[in-house]
Amino acid sequence: MRILSYVKVHCIRNFEKxxxxxVAMLIAVSMLQGIETMSFNGKSGSDGxxxxxxxRETNTKKxxxxxxxxxxxxNKKIKSKRKMKSKSKKRSTVKSKSKNKKKSxxxxxxxxxxxxxxxxxxxxxxxxxxxxxxxxLKGKDEKILKKHLNKIIxxxxxNYKKAKVxxxxxxxxxxxxxxxxxxxxxxxxxxxxxxxxxxxYVYMAMMKYLGFNAKTVDGxxxxxxxxxxxxxWTEVKLNGNTYVFDPQVEDDMTNGKIKYYRFCxxxxxxxxxxxx
Numbered sequence: 001m002r003i004l005s006y007v008k009v010h011c012i013r014n015f016e017k018x019x020x021x022x023v024a025m026l027i028a029v030s031m032l033q034g035i036e037t038m039s040f041n042g043k044s045g046s047d048g049x050x051x052x053x054x055x056r057e058t059n060t061k062k063x064x065x066x067x068x069x070x071x072x073x074x075n076k077k078i079k080s081k082r083k084m085k086s087k088s089k090k091r092s093t094v095k096s097k098s099k100n101k102k103k104s105x106x107x108x109x110x111x112x113x114x115x116x117x118x119x120x121x122x123x124x125x126x127x128x129x130x131x132x133x134x135x136x137l138k139g140k141d142e143k144i145l146k147k148h149l150n151k152i153i154x155x156x157x158x159n160y161k162k163a164k165v166x167x168x169x170x171x172x173x174x175x176x177x178x179x180x181x182x183x184x185x186x187x188x189x190x191x192x193x194x195x196x197x198x199x200x201y202v203y204m205a206m207m208k209y210l211g212f213n214a215k216t217v218d219g220x221x222x223x224x225x226x227x228x229x230x231x232x233w234t235e236v237k238l239n240g241n242t243y244v245f246d247p248q249v250e251d252d253m254t255n256g257k258i259k260y261y262r263f264c265x266x267x268x269x270x271x272x273x274x275x276x
Contacts, residue, residue, distance in 0.1 A: 122264040126160040129238045131211025141185040145205055148189045153210070163236075163245075166206040167263055170199060170247045171254070199248035200232045207245075213237040214245075219276040221249060228275060236264070244270060 117124055137145055152165050173192055180187025184198040185205065194202070200216045207214035214236045221231035233246040246262035253261055267274065 120160075122260070123158075123160040125238050125241075125243065125264055126163050127158050129159055129212065131159065132213075133211040134208045136208065137185070137205060141183075144185050144189050145202075145209060149206060149209060159212075162210050163207065163212065163264070164260075166203060166210070167245065167247055167250070167260075168258060170203055170206075171251045171258055174199065174247075174251070176248065176251070194248075196248040197232045199251070200234045200246070203245060203247050204234045207234070207236060217276060219274060221246075221275075222273050224252075231274075233262075233274070238264075241266070244274065 135142065148169070149166075152169050153162055157165070170188065174188050175193050176195060177193035178195055180191070180194040180198045184194060184201045188194045188198050188202040204214045204216050214234055216232055217235045218230070218232045220228035221233070223229045231249070233244060233249070236243050236245055243264045243266060244262055245264060250258060250260070250262045253259070262270065262273075
């Protein structure tokens with residue numbers, strides 16, 4: 001009885017310690033069981049890491065490989081698109097160059113066979129011609145001629161209008177006087193005087209620069225007092241036919257109001273007026 005009472009008293013006194021020891025034992029047992037289950041479920045690899053960790057790493061590597069592959073494929077697509085764009089640009093530039101070449105080739109043919117026929121024979125003759133500009137002057141003469149042509153000529157003008165404007169310009173701004181043959185271009189266009197020689201030479205130069213097949217011709221013309229006298233005038237070939245342009249005689253005949261008696265006429269239309 002004494003022993004039992006001693007045990008009871010001892011247990012009551014150390015009850016807290018006994019409970020603490022029991023709890024500690026339970027925790028230790030549960031920890032050991034957890035370690036065993038972890039080692040059993042997650043088999044360690046050769047480097048001591050668990051297979052779950054290895055599988056995560058492999059998954060991350062695979063995903064990174066997929067991403068890198070995706071980047072490569074996207075880069076390839078971008079490069080291919082850039083190549084296609086550069087090729088299309090090259091093709092467009094080649095096409096535009098070819099178009100520009102065609103335009104430049106057809107520039108001289110702009111007025112040929114694209115005009116509206118009128119009741120005027122002179123308009124139809126001039127407008128049906130193919131223009132082929134020819135520059136043959138040099139230095140000062142060329143600068144003077146181009147300066148005056150730029151004043152009066154517009155690219156949108158018809159062939160007829162161009163020829164007529166030059167014809168009018170000479171008659172309205174030039175009077176008959178000697179002394180200009182040494183420099184016909186400057187004498188007529190800058191100083192405003194000349195003889196039939198200077199008139200015809202300057203008109204021929206204007207027509208050539210515009211693209212007409214023009215030249216000067218000398219011979220004789222009918223005089224107002226009777227008979228024939230030495231004379232120089234301009235001839236222009238249009239579609240194989242020859243036509244007379246004579247601004248100096250026109251100036252004498254019209255007295256300030258141009259009638260175009262000697263503008264784009266066949267020799268039969270001015271019969272008896274010229275002897276070559």
